[in-house]
Amino acid sequence: MRILLCIKEVPETDAPIMLDQASRWIRDNNLHCYRMNRFDECAVEEAVLIKEKFPDSILDVVTVGPKRAEKILLRALGMGVDNATHILSEHTGYLSPFITASWIAKFASDKDYDLILTGVISEDNMQGQTGPMIAELLSMPCATSVIFERISYEERLIYVEREIESGARHCMKILLPALLTVQSGINKPRYPSLSKTLRAKKLRIPVICSDALLKVETRERPELIRHPSKSRQSLILEGTLSEKALELAAILDKKSLIK
Amino acid sequence: MEATVALIAEHFNGALSPTFFELITFANKLKIVTQAKPTIVMLGEEIEEVANKATHFNGFDVIAIEVPGLASYNPETYKAVLKSFLEELKPSFVCLVQTSTGADLAPALSVKLGAACISSVQEISSESGRITFLRSVLGGKAQAVFSAMTDITVVSIQPGCFERADTGACSGNVNVSRRAYRSLRIQDLGVRPGPGCDLLLSEAKVIISAGRGIRQKQNLALLFELAAMFSRSAVGCTRPLSDSGWLNSGSQVGLSGAIVSPDLYVACGISGAQQHIAGMQGSGFVVAINTDHYAPIFNHSDVCVVCDVIEFAPELIKAIAKYRQVT
Numbered sequence: 204m205r206i207l208l209c210i211k212e213v214p215e216t217d218a219p220i221m222l223d224q225a226s227r228w229i230r231d232n233n234l235h236c237y238r239m240n241r242f243d244e245c246a247v248e249e250a251v252l253i254k255e256k257f258p259d260s261i262l263d264v265v266t267v268g269p270k271r272a273e274k275i276l277l278r279a280l281g282m283g284v285d286n287a288t289h290i291l292s293e294h295t296g297y298l299s300p301f302i303t304a305s306w307i308a309k310f311a312s313d314k315d316y317d318l319i320l321t322g323v324i325s326e327d328n329m330q331g332q333t334g335p336m337i338a339e340l341l342s343m344p345c346a347t348s349v350i351f352e353r354i355s356y357e358e359r360l361i362y363v364e365r366e367i368e369s370g371a372r373h374c375m376k377i378l379l380p381a382l383l384t385v386q387s388g389i390n391k392p393r394y395p396s397l398s399k400t401l402r403a404k405k406l407r408i409p410v411i412c413s414d415a416l417l418k419v420e421t422r423e424r425p426e427l428i429r430h431p432s433k434s435r436q437s438l439i440l441e442g443t444l445s446e447k448a449l450e451l452a453a454i455l456d457k458k459s460l461i462k
Numbered sequence: 463m464e465a466t467v468a469l470i471a472e473h474f475n476g477a478l479s480p481t482f483f484e485l486i487t488f489a490n491k492l493k494i495v496t497q498a499k500p501t502i503v504m505l506g507e508e509i510e511e512v513a514n515k516a517t518h519f520n521g522f523d524v525i526a527i528e529v530p531g532l533a534s535y536n537p538e539t540y541k542a543v544l545k546s547f548l549e550e551l552k553p554s555f556v557c558l559v560q561t562s563t564g565a566d567l568a569p570a571l572s573v574k575l576g577a578a579c580i581s582s583v584q585e586i587s588s589e590s591g592r593i594t595f596l597r598s599v600l601g602g603k604a605q606a607v608f609s610a611m612t613d614i615t616v617v618s619i620q621p622g623c624f625e626r627a628d629t630g631a632c633s634g635n636v637n638v639s640r641r642a643y644r645s646l647r648i649q650d651l652g653v654r655p656g657p658g659c660d661l662l663l664s665e666a667k668v669i670i671s672a673g674r675g676i677r678q679k680q681n682l683a684l685l686f687e688l689a690a691m692f693s694r695s696a697v698g699c700t701r702p703l704s705d706s707g708w709l710n711s712g713s714q715v716g717l718s719g720a721i722v723s724p725d726l727y728v729a730c731g732i733s734g735a736q737q738h739i740a741g742m743q744g745s746g747f748v749v750a751i752n753t754d755h756y757a758p759i760f761n762h763s764d765v766c767v768v769c770d771v772i773e774f775a776p777e778l779i780k781a782i783a784k785y786r787q788v789t
Contacts, residue, residue: 216601216733219756229600297606300569301579327600329736330581335569344538344647347566367562370656370711370718373535378647388705422578423615426594427607433761435748440767447767448777449784451749454765456785458747460668460726462693 204260204356205314206250209307209321209337210243210279212272216326226296227425229327231269239275242322244282244392246385249352250320251283251393257356261285265310267303269293273408280403281395287406292413299421300328304336309417311341318361319382323348334384341382346375349383465498468553469522470544472563473504473512474534481559483626486520488586488619489557490629495588498554501525505543507532513636521631525551526638535563537570538648543641545574553614560618568618578610582620582736601735602758621717622740660712660720666696668726671715671742672708673700675731675752675771679708684775685730691782698722700738716741730771734759751775 214220214229215236223230239247247264254260264279266272267290276287290306292298311319319338324331331347338345350372351364359379364372366386440447455461469489472479489500502516502524513526527547532539540563548556548571556571558564560582572579584605585596594607595617663669670689672682682697689695697713704714715722716738723744730751732738739762742748750763751771760766767774 214600216603217754219754220600220603222604227606229604301572304573329597329599329601330569330579331565332569332572332579332581335566336573336579339541339570339573345566345570346537346648348562364654365562365566366718367653368718369720370714372654372656373562374651374654375536376649376651381647387701391706422572422612423580423608423610425606426592426609428599429605431598431602431605431758431761434743435762435764437760437763438765439760440765444769444774444777445781447769448774448781451765451767451778452781452785455726455747455749455782460747461691461782461785 204253204257204317204354206253206260206262207311207314207316207319208243208247208250208262208264208279208284209319209333210247210264210266210275211240211322211325212237212266212268212275213240213325213327222428222430223296224428227428228296229428231295237271237274239278240322240325242324242326242385242387245387245389246320246322247279247282247284248390248392249385252390253354254283257354263288265290265307267292267298267306267413276408277400277403278395280406281400282393283399287408289408289410290413290416291410297425299423300330300332301336301422302419304333304340305419306413306416307333308337308340310411311337317379319343319380321382321384323384323386331384334382338382343380343382344377345382345384346377347384348386350386350389352383465496466551466553467492467496467498467500467555467557468548468551469500469502470556470558470564470567471502471504471516472559472561473506476512478512478515479559479561481561481621482516484619484621484624485557485559486522487624487627489522490627491586491624492555492557495586495593496554501551501553503527503544503547505529505532505540510636510638513638517633517636519628519630521629521634523634524636526636528638528640529643531644534650534652536645536648536650537566538645539643540567541570541574543643544571547641548575556614556616558616558618560620564618568616572616575614575616576612577614577616578612579616580608580610581618583617584620584623598736601733602739603756620736620740622743657711660696660710662696663698663713663715663720663722666694666722666724668692668695668728669698669715669722669724670695670728670730671698671700671732672703672730673732674702677731677772681772682708684772688728688775688779691779691786692726700732729759729763730775732759733757734762
């Protein structure tokens with residue numbers, strides 16, 4: 204089995220973010236802390252689990268991003284991936300999923316992958332487009348939001364369960380090669396091992412310049428970025444912990460919510 | 463030639479998807495700014511009956527494509543049949559709902575049609591002829607307004623953002639045609655029901671909901687203690703918590719779990735991603751407790767408490783106890 208993992212770096216969502224009105228996007232700078240998209244971590248874990256079942260498998264990982272994004276490739280190698288490739292793009296601002304998908308599809312087109320895995324959605328752009336677009340560009344069947352998979356390698360088939368509304372599962376059998384986008388909850392991503400991480404740090408990760416790969420025009424662009432509007436009054440309570448608690452209890456009591 | 467808008471309608475077991483009506487509302491808004499004529503497009507076997515239902519109350523024409531053997535959603539068949547059909551129809555917009563089906567279809571269709579793809583749209587507007595679409599990014603911490611630069615745009619709308627509004631128009635024409643397609647690479651094995659929403663949660667008047675901010679599983683006990691202060695209460699959670707097995711998946715509030723509307727919703731350590739907000743925005747009164755001043759949940763809350771919920775919950779339990787003693 205030859206498996207490709209497509210991963211993305213995202214800004215740490217727990218920290219405050221800064222918006223950049225010039226690029227009309229999230230400000231791209233090193234003040235933000237960047238890490239691997241959580242859904243992509245699940246995709247990496249799923250691939251490592253597949254390799255445990257099919258030890259002959261070769262796991263490749265690829266990302267599109269600036270120099271800084273090498274960090275998440277090292278993390279994937281530390282988790283048990285065999286080879287990494289960095290598609291270098293110093294593009295700042297919004298990068299269309301179609302462009303990312305086109306670069307990755309071009310990279311993958313001559314490599315005969317049996318399976319391509321990626322996260323169901325990225326935590327920053329939140330569209331879930333890149334995976335299905337790569338599949339389409341490579342004319343591969345695709346299953347999104349996969350919560351369970353089982354491979355029958357002799358039959359060249361993969362059984363998948365897609366998570367659909369209210370947690371129901373849409374079950375399908377797909378002929379390989381195929382692309383799956385992985386939903387969280389499919390597994391618990393492991394921490395990178397120290398020995399693998401140390402070994403990865405000695406490797407020189409091959410870099411491909413995105414511009415040399417393929418020229419692609421964006422098909423949509425952000426016109427504006429802003430902090431979200433409020434849908435409720437958002438009254439902020441002040442004071443010490445117990446003052447806040449008493450005030451809240453008083454508000455709830457006044458609204459007859461304490462019975 | 464008159465411009466058209468293709469609305470891809472979902473249906474299951476002979477019934478229209480509940481989100482279909484949100485798509486109609488969106489289409490009416492799009493119609494105002496584009497003047498383009500919306501046409502409902504649906505696929506399936508034995509489709510005529512549900513196709514007739516689709517045109518009620520909105521007056522749009524329906525093009526129903528009967529595909530023998532297509533009992534439910536098969537991604538390969540849908541993509542192939544829609545591609546050949548949409549290439550003939552040449553719509554300026556292809557609109558879907560960002561459901562599990564819409565999210566699966568939209569990006570693939572956009573590649574097939576050479577179209578821009580804008581997902582999870584929450585609002586549409588138009589300024590000097592340019593149509594723009596608003597959507598949340600970064601877990602709801604920001605909102606971005608997008609415009610397309612192509613002749614065709616594939617747009618998927620976020621469920622829960624466009625309320626059903628029947629125009630009362632008479633029914634349009636229903637045209638049923640037939641196309642054969644046999645999926646070669648994907649075999650559909652049907653749908654297995656989910657765990658279902660915990661009964662306590664769907665009937666609760668008060669929901670205390672836990673997010674990653676509670677940090678440790680044992681801290682859940684504190685939230686159960688808080689919930690016990692109210693009658694008809696339940697403890698809910700966000701997706702990461704049910705994923706890690708801290709609570710069962712029937713307790714999950716959000717688009718992939720339960721849609722709830724209790725009298726009181728207390729969000730404890732929840733940042734407020736769009737998919738969670740969509741599950742609780744119908745609540746009567748919302749209180750959010752979070753250390754992050756910028757947590758998006760605060761924009762959707764009546765009362766905001768900026769602090770660590772683990773420190774705050776015992777104080778709140780004490781304070782509520784005082785009120786209960788008085789009454």
